[in-house]
Each structure stands twice: as C-alpha cells, then as structure tokens.
Amino acid sequence: MAKIYVIHENSEWVVPLRTAFAEQNLPFEEWYLDQGVLDFSSPPPAGVFYNRMSASSHTRGHRYAPEYTSTVLAWLESHGRRVVNKSRALQLEINKIAQYAALRNYGVRTPRTFAAVGAENLIKAAGQFDGSFITKHNRAGKGLGVRLFQTHQALADYVNGGDFDDSVDGITLIQEYIRAPKPFITRVEFIGGEFVYAVQVDTSLGFELCPADVCEIGDLACPVGETPPAPAIATTISTKAPRFQIIKDFNHPVIPSYQRFLADNGIEVAGIEFITDVNGEIYTYDVNTNTNYNSAAEAEAGKYGMRTIAKFLGRELAKL
Template sequence: MSKIYIIHENDEWTVHLTKRLKELHLPYEEWHLKNGVVDLQSVPPEGVFYSRMSASSHTRGHRYAPELANAVIAWLERHSRKVFNGSRALELEVSKVAQYLALSIEGITTPKTIAAVGREQLIEAAKQFEGQPFITKHNRAGKGLGVQLFQSTKDLEKYVNGEEFDEPVDGITLIQEYISAPEPYITRCEFVGGKFIYAVKVDTSNGFELCPAEACQIGDLYCPVGEEKEEKPMFEVIPNFEDPLIEKLERFLEKNEIHVAGIEFIRNQEGVIYTYDVNTNTNYNPEAEQVAGVYGMLELSKFLGEELDK
C-alpha cells in the first residue's frame, strides 16, 4: 500500500505532523535517519516522500543525518519517486551561502554577506565592515547557531581567538551586515505546496533563537535588532498579511523545488526588506496558531494526502 514517508532526524519536531496525519486517517511511515543503510540496487516503496531533514541535526548528536538523507533522496529521485523538499531543498537547507545566491537570482534582497574559513581569514574579512556593526552566523546552522553581534573588528578578534569561539560544523562562518530595524521583530512567512499560508511576527527582544517549535531551547543569544520591555507573545500570526515580496518568494520556491518552507525577513529603518533565512524543515508555533485559527501541520497533512491520492 502506498504511504506518506517522512524523512527526518528529530522526533519532537515530527510528532505534530504525525498527529495530524492520524486525524486525517492518512497512512504514513517515519524514516528516522540518525543512521542507516541505503541499498542502491533495491527499489524504493511506492508512495510520496517528504523530507524534514534539518541543518541543525549535529546539535542533537546526528552529525551525518543530512548526508545520509542526501543519499536516500538521491536513491528515491533516481527511481522517480515524488519527493517533497528533495535534493535541491536539502542543498539549500544546509548552506546559507547557497540560499543567498539562489534568492539573489530571483531579485530578492539579502544582507551583505562574506563567507570565511579560518580564523585569520574571518578577521580579515570583517575589515570590510569596519565602522559599522555586523553579525556572525554559521553557514550550516538552524536554531540561530553562531549568531553574535559585533561593533568592531577588534571585538571580533577577541572572540575568534578566545575560548568561546563557536566553530561551525562545516567550518564556514558568515559575516553579515547588521540590519537596524525600527522595532525588535522579524517576519516569518510560511508556505505549503509552494504557496503562502500565513505570516508570523516574531519578537526578537530576548535573542535570536527564532525556531517556533516548543522543543527549541538553546539559551540566550545576542539580538541584532535591539531591545523591548513590553510583555507580549513571541510569535503572533499577522492577519491578512500582504506584500509584493510573497510573489517573489513563491517563485523562488518553485524554481528551487522547495514545497514546504518558512522564510524570514527583516525591514530596516527605511523600510527595505532583507530576506536572510530559508527553513525547509519549518515548524509552527501552536499558541500563535491557536489564537489565529490557522494550523500549518494540518495544511501540510492535507497537502501530502492530496498528493498521495494522485
């Protein structure tokens, strides 16, 4: 019997999806790829396949899960199986460099970014930002990994040569211009089946750990967009959100064969939008969805069910 196969490495991020699949009486099977075997001479089962592989898998002890997922997805695509968020999506998931270059092709503005390997090279690259604040982040990241705010190259040099330096799992650190927003929030747009479903306003007052899942807890990080004292929910669905950027983002998703994603952007003081992150294993915040009456995992389950029927 054909099924929906879920490729992932994090049970906590998958349980909400399987709950919805059960509610809709849809047959499914999980493929947890912490480790495993791929028999290249075998034939994959019939069904549709959905990858939720994460760039942050190494923070859960699953260092090579994306590499294994890449092998599994290549095997599936070789046999013409329908894979949602397949090989191209995974390529972008594990590399912000690849994300930014792909976004720029579609005319989507991203922050000025330099990629560097090596501590000396990182410090040298930062000199291009001298006189203005800048942030660092990991190329293969997720969960706000490596995000730090610096006011000068001298501050970065102390960090890079100190014991607190956070080495990226792929060795690539990004230096990126600091985007000064008039208010401390970013916007995250959610897409299912390549189509926009809703936008979320995300409060960044307490740091830049912006994963909406309840399971995301990695401690405080430096926030690149200021401070705010008012008590309010971290995630709020924006009613009837509209912006010309949505059409560009949908085109970007279509061109890169990404079917499910959360894409984050920030507006600067002049109102210019900078898109800086594409999450192809997107999660949804249950409290914000409950208030708004929209449910990402339900929409995703319906989408996968419709594709299975085809």
C-alpha cells in the same frame, strides 16, 4: 499500500505532524535517518516522501544525517518517486551562501555577506564593515552562531578566545547588521508552494528563532533594533507579549518572488525569514525547509501549519 514517508532526525519536531496525520486518518511511516544502510540496487516503496532533514542535526549528535539523506533522496528521485522538498531543497537547507545566491536570481535582496574559513580571514573580512556586524554559521538552523559585534576588536577577542563556536562546515558568515525600527523579524510560511501565513517574531530575546514548542531558549544572541554590547546575550525573558504572532491579512510584493524561487528549486514546504530596516527595505536572510510552527500563535489565529501539511501530503498521496 502506498503511504506518506516522513524523512527526519528529530522525533520531537514531528509530534504535531503525527497528530495531524491521525486526525485525517492518513497512512504514514517515519524514516529516522540519523544513520542507516541504503540498498541502492532495490526499488523504493510506493508513496509520497516528505523531506524534513534539518541543518541543525549535528547539534543532536547526528553529524552525517544530511549527507546520508542526500543519498536517500537521490535514490528516490532516480526511481521517479514523489518527493516533497527534493535534493536541491536539502542542498540549500545546509548552505546559507547557496540560499543567498539562489534568492538573488529572483531579485530578492539579501544582507551584504562574507564567507570566511579560518580565524585570520574572519577578522579580515569583518574589517570591511564600518559599523556593527554579525557572525553566523553557514550551516546552521535555529540561529546557530548568531552574535552581534560593535567593534572589530570585540570580534578578534571572541575569535581568539575560548568561546568561539565554529560552523560545522568550517564556514562562518560575517554580515552587515540590519537595524530594524522595532525588534522583530517576519517569517513567511509556504505549503505546497502556496502562501499560508506570516508570523511576526519578537527578537528582543535574541535570535534563537525556532518556533517549535520543544525548542529551548537557552543563551540567546543578537537582539535587533538596539545597540547592546557585543556579543549580545539576553538573560531575562519578557512576558509582555507573545514571542510569535501571526499577522492578520499579511500581504507583501516579495511573496511572488519567494514562490518562484521555491518552485524552481524543488521546495514545496518552507519558512522564509526577512527583516525590515529603518527605510522600509527588506532583507531576506534565511530559508528553512524544515519549518516548524508555534502552537500558541496558531491557536490564536485559527491557522494550523502541520494540519495544512498533512492535507497537502494526503492530496498528493491520493494522486498516486
């Protein structure tokens, strides 16, 4: 019997999706691809295959999970199987520069960015910025490696010190610091290529922006809209307002551009993040094809991402 197959490497992030499948009585199976053996000569089973492989898999000890998943997706696609978030989606998930290059094809503005390999080149690239700038990992997820710097010397001290955290692919991004009038970013969620909702995310605690309930806050970096010393580390947690809030009746002219970008790159489920500067210009800086949702924000708004994903996958399964 055909079923839904969920490709991933983090069981905790799949918990709400399992619940949604059970509520809708949908047959499913999980393919946990931290490692394995692929018999390329055999045909895949019938079904719908939902790719949820994460760029941050290496932080959980699954260094080669994306690479292995890429071979599995190639196998599935060569047999014409229904894949949600195809090979191209995975390519963009683990490469922010590739994301930016693809987004620009649809008129989407991204921050001015340099990609550097090696400490000397990282410091040299930062010299191109007159004001504040940030660093981040090219292959990241969860805001890995995001740190704000006010001076070139502060970066040099960090890079040459013992605390430098390199990207798993060796590529560090140096990016202009977008000063927002208020400390928040916007994350726009799409399922089946359709806009579902937008969530406002408070960044005053830092840029560990994973909305899943199981995500740890830990050390947070890069507050937005303020001028803290570099690197900026938050040590207290605000209780004044929810960190994640779904925006009622959200509408923005960038949504159709996002939808064209997603459709042309084989991405059907994604969260896209942007920040708005003091002049009202938006800068898109991340595409997350392994998107998660915050249960408290969804309960408050009465909208549920994982349930919507399950319904979408159920419809695709019925088509088979």
